[in-house]
Amino acid sequence: MNALIRFSTFIGNTFAVWVIIFAVLAFVVPGGFQWISPYINILLGIIMFGMGLTLKFKDFKQVITAPKEVITLVIAQYTIMPLIAVGLVFLFQLPAEIAIGVILVGCSPGGTSSNVMTYLAKGNMALSVTATAVSTLLAPIITPSLILLLASAWLPVSFSSMFVSIIQIVLLPIALGILVQYLLGNKVEKAIGILPLISVIGIIGVLSAVVSNNVENIISSGLLIFGVVILHNLLGYLVGFLLGRVLRFDLSDTKTVSIEVGMQNSGLAATLATTHFSPIAAVPGALFSVWHNISGSLVANWMSKMKQNSQDSKQENNMSEENLNNIKN
Template structure:
């Protein structure tokens, strides 16, 4: 087991490199990955099951311990990222298919990777976990509702169907995971240790499948989408941080909210795009590229904040 754990840790630390590597392979040999697209909802369900297996009652106690910070984090998540997505679509006059994809990832809840990045950044990790949990459980209602308001000018949106799909691929697997952790704690402890490795492999396959299915669109508009995604992610970090400071949250809390806002559950965005806009594969590309980019920018930001925290300690000693 120790060998598997070491391998898992290595894969997690080099996650961004694997995403880039397999995205490149998918561009060169799309037929090797395009078949995976049909299984994306199931793959995301496995990731969410793993998330549920790592959750405990203590995670939800964090909401009661710092309700103001959680409230600010969740509101910022569902206001800043959809708002930024809409603004970027208007500023760059994005084609309808790409605009819908950008808005879709913007309306998703916080990503599970944000908790790891918050820990690396020496932020308030408990707050990050609480925000992720609350935003994820609100997603079935808020994601379709906000997406409908912002995206319906470009394309007809079936918010009711999207609500059901989020329940199926996100909420039900998480609840099942929590139940397994509650009733079979000792057995699930063994599986929890390898779940990060499974999640990394799953996300890499999801990104590769979308890249493969959208090769032509990426070659045509890939740089534009990458530029928009980089702005979306970077401004999300920035505005999430300053919104927290505006409401006088402590520095560690502000870092956690910043990371929570900037990092989206892009796997959900890919899945919803694949389910609802299958005739326009490019709609899933912003979510796929977001998954790639925020796993580069997140660790970079965490490294900067961790180094800053270490310097502050040295100055105080």
């Protein structure tokens, strides 16, 4: 078991590398990965169940103890990235299906990878975990509402269908994970060490399925989409960081806002695109999955070298490897 946990930790720590490797393989040998497509929803559900297993009721205490930071971050998550997405769609005059995909990424909740990047950046991990959890739990209402508001001009959008999908593949698995963790307690703690491995397999499965079914679309429009994805992600980091500064958050919280805003649950975006729109609409989410793990690692490394004030240093000292393992999924 210990060997498996060590292997799981290694895979989690080298996640970005595996994402790139399998994205390239799925592009070069699509036939080897297309069989995964019918299982995309199941894979994402497993990832969300793993997230639920790592959450405890005490993780939400930040909502009470630091409501300003949590509420600000969640609002920023659901306003900054959607507005940037719409702006990029108009700026580059993107075709309807690609436009939907970009907006889907912008309207998705925070990605769980952001928790790991926040740790590496020496940010406020408690705030990161809470904000990711809260934005994810709000996703069944907010994500389809935003899609209906912002994307219905391009293609028909069904709020009810997307609501049901997000309940099924996000909310129910998370709730089940929290319940299992609450009922089994210490028994679950022993298994949490292998969650990074399970999550990486799930995310790579979703990514590989989307890429393998969109090889022609990526060849014809991939460069444009990738450029938009990079801008979307980097502008999210930048605007998030500036927002933290404007609101006079300390450096630790400012880093967290930047990373949480910039990193999205792009796996969910790709899944919703495949289920409710078209295969090409899933390409922005797939490319975002590849890119934001690369950029997140680089940004986190840069942020970790920023000068810490006394309060940030105290928060940093309170972080532990155990915390990191508990939030990786």
